[in-house]
Ligand code: SF4
């Protein structure tokens with residue numbers, strides 16, 4: 001392999017060109033050893049730009065690439081696919097995250113940001129020369145089953161759309177209510193264990209009294225929200241408090257609610273993230289407007305910490321304010337409190353005035369819903385991460401809002417975070433379609449930057465086997481550790497913990513890391 005490098009600079013997002021002189025950076029790249037092509041594009045994810053850079057790579061016989069843009073997981077996978085077609089090994093493409101690692105931390109110091117960007121580019125050019133071309137291997141999937149965990153609104157939609165792709169769907173539902181669904185519906189059933197990897201999972205399911213094993217190619221987690229439980233400190237202090245959806249149901253059923261009405265943006269404000277509040281905002285505004293329309297003299301206060309009403313929801317805020325809904329933004333250090341001795345009074349420290357306000361209420365509603373209690377067990381069994389809200393964490397909001405970091409596992413609806421039924425159903429449709437498409441590929445591609453054991457160094461201590469969250473290492477016939485490459489996610493945990501230093505991640509070796517670290521430390525920024 002010759003070592004002919006192409007450097008691609010992207011000036012798409014608003015922050016990068018504001019702070020970094022990308023022309024200067026690309027000019028500098030063109031003076032570096034082995035760089036045979038430099039291209040500055042408007043947006044590296046754009047199909048025209050992809051065509052342009054790949055064409056140039058072919059003409060200049062490029063075999064390694066450095067991309068100066070945003071995080072790897074955000075860059076369009078079509079770029080990698082195009083390079084693959086142009087015979088550039090996908091593991092010889094190195095990404096420099098200019099946006100998150102240079103621009104955002106140094107917003108107020110452009111010279112420093114420029115110097116750091118240059119140093120990171122130099123480190124990436126050195127690193128890309130140390131990378132080895134890696135292979136991906138293929139394995140046949142044993143089934144086209146798609147398992148959907150949860151038979152609520154999003155789960156049913158997921159099963160419907162997955163079935164349309166030709167997949168055989170199985171809904172695992174812990175309740176006993178029967179409903180129409182494609183494929184098989186297993187009621188009174190829960191997931192106990194999982195083995196395998198995307199394309200060839202083996203799940204252990206308890207169905208009633210029986211325990212059975214089920215093979216599937218893909219999984220959709222659609223466990224729903226914890227609709228019936230309010231367990232924050234405020235809810236505990238005021239037993240008559242309602243989740244917002246219940247207030248909504250009661251109003252729509254014609255019940256007259258006792259005033260004044262106070263809506264708080266979360267049942268446990270201290271522990272909730274933005275995502276929960278986004279949902280809370282939309283719902284709170286909609287309901288407050290509805291209440292005001294029904295009775296103009298109703299006394300409604302919305303108590304909130306962060307205003308996150310997007311798009312048309314901003315108009316709802318304006319409308320609610322014009323209708324006379326009162327808004328109180330509380331100081332995060334003085335979150336709403338209810339004294340159990342006075343369960344109909346909520347005190348809140350107003351951020352603007354710095355004073356504590358006491359609000360007497362007839363009805364108290366909490367505008368968000370705790371995550372489903374089942375999520376933790378499911379995340380643990382499937383070895384997928386959770387968000388601080390108690391939901392399942394998705395892969396990348398831009399490129400995979402219903403994917404998880406594990407290939408073949410998708411997530412939708414309130415399993416991610418509380419949301420309205422409409423949005424949950426839409427997410428279910430997307431997750432179902434992706435799971436169906438994943439299962440229809442019929443083959444699993446694996447390999448690349450995965451763990452590798454140097455058997456001579458292995459003392460068969462089993463530490464890696466106990467540590468790996470994906471059950472990838474095992475003791476092979478030579479009584480030494482081996483890696484089940486299909487299962488390895490390249491997380492590196494076994495590398496760090498092996499007492500004999502017998503494991504390395506391909507293309508992420510100690511030498512490469514040390515070289516990169518030294519270059520960064522020498523940088524003048
Ligand atoms: S942790 Fe290291 S020494 Fe122990 S079994 Fe795994 S590879 Fe071998």
Ligand code: SF4
Nearest residue numbers: 468488489491492494
């Ligand atoms: S890098 Fe090691 S710990 Fe991580 S998935 Fe692969 S084998 Fe398991």
